[in-house]
Amino acid sequence: MSSIELKNIVKKYGDGFPAVNDVSLDIADGEFIILVGPSGCGKSTLLRMVVGLEDITSGDLLIDGKRVNDLAPRDRNLSMVFQNYALYPHLTVFENIAFPLRLAKGQHSDDEIRAKVQQASSMLELDEHLERKPANLSGGQRQRVAMGRAIVRDADAFLFDEPLSNLDAKLRGQMRTEIARMQRRLGVTTIYVTHDQTEAMTLGDRVAVLKKGVLQQVASPRELYEQPVNLFVAGFIGSPPMNFLPAEVKGSTLSLPFVDVEVTGELAQKVAGKDLVIAGIRPEYFKDAGLGDNVPGGVSFSAVVDQTEWLGNEQYAYIPFEAHEAVKGKLEELDRELDGEGMRTQLVVNLDARSRIREGDEAQLVFDPSLMHVFDPETGECLTRDDDKAAEIARDSEDARRAALERARAREAAAAEKAS
Incomplete structure (x- = not known):
């Protein structure tokens, strides 16, 4: 688990237009933060800069206090779940989940790989599908396989890029619950990109609202709803x-x-x-x-x-x-x-x-x-806007987040002790 800090991050393309413009954001260890905004606001670009798939034009990206701007994606120890699942069609569910462990040649024994895959598949209710191929799975099952592959890596943070946008409404609701449960259980720092403000309101500890590459407000869902800073945030949050x-x-x-x-x-x-x-x-x-x-x-x-x-x-x-x-x-x-x-x-x-x-x-x-x-x-x-009420909501939300994280970690510790 890690803290992630973005300091005055800017991304400009060849035409000089800032797709991401001077974004600063502190993400606490174990926090679930949502990047949300309308199409083209820069949220996916920002996520790709964190994982290393996009270069940072200016500003600093720190993971646990270490500047990682120049590190390759494989050296940042971050796990990303893509919108299109990115599964290997010729591999079974077991091998798709195990793939990042196999990639780290010599670091994990076959028994360790089997144990890690089994733990992830059990958490995501994939045990009965381990020998199937992705083509024979539903959209929700494929997304769970992609999440399982992220879990086994023991990454410092999970990054989700609109993972539910290809699912129907009922499945989206079910998968939201699965993702929230998984994040709390593992206590891993998570950055989640979506254009769906329902996902933002139900999943995030805090939500960062972007407009044309500029950060408008970062706050708990309740604070965004009750104490928006401007017309744009007020109009975007709520359905x-x-x-x-x-x-x-x-x-x-x-x-x-x-x-x-x-x-x-x-x-x-x-x-x-x-x-x-x-x-x-x-x-x-x-x-x-x-x-x-x-x-x-x-x-x-x-x-x-x-x-x-x-x-x-x-x-x-x-x-x-x-x-x-x-x-x-x-x-x-x-x-x-x-x-x-x-x-x-x-x-x-x-x-x-x-x-x-x-x-x-x-x-x-x-x-x-x-x-x-x-x-x-x-x-x-x-x-x-009432700044005092907003501060009170922020304190209550942070207390609730810490309490939920402590409960999740206590459950994990109890489960590990029982297993041993």
């Missing part, structure tokens, strides 16, 4: 994404398309002098007032629902609105940055499944304005 509404500033009142909201204290000072800001409200913060759910200090409004989607355990309602011309361009730009399709602006409301609101109805909705984020339309800065 369905946060609603962004133009809000005209009229004294101490923010006038949204559907309702006026009074602001006080520090926020009132921050918006003073501005004509317009962007209000961000997550879909689940809206409630159907007709159900009688109590929202202390809530602001209510009515709006005609254009479309609904009932999913059994929840329901979505879609309410179109016209974006203010002054922020329309900003919202369209943000949509492009988030790989959106440029659809019309609409409010997405995540309702309780009990709600009987249907398309064409005039819905009575209520939300707690204290949960609303407010952004500067010029800079994208989140004006409602």
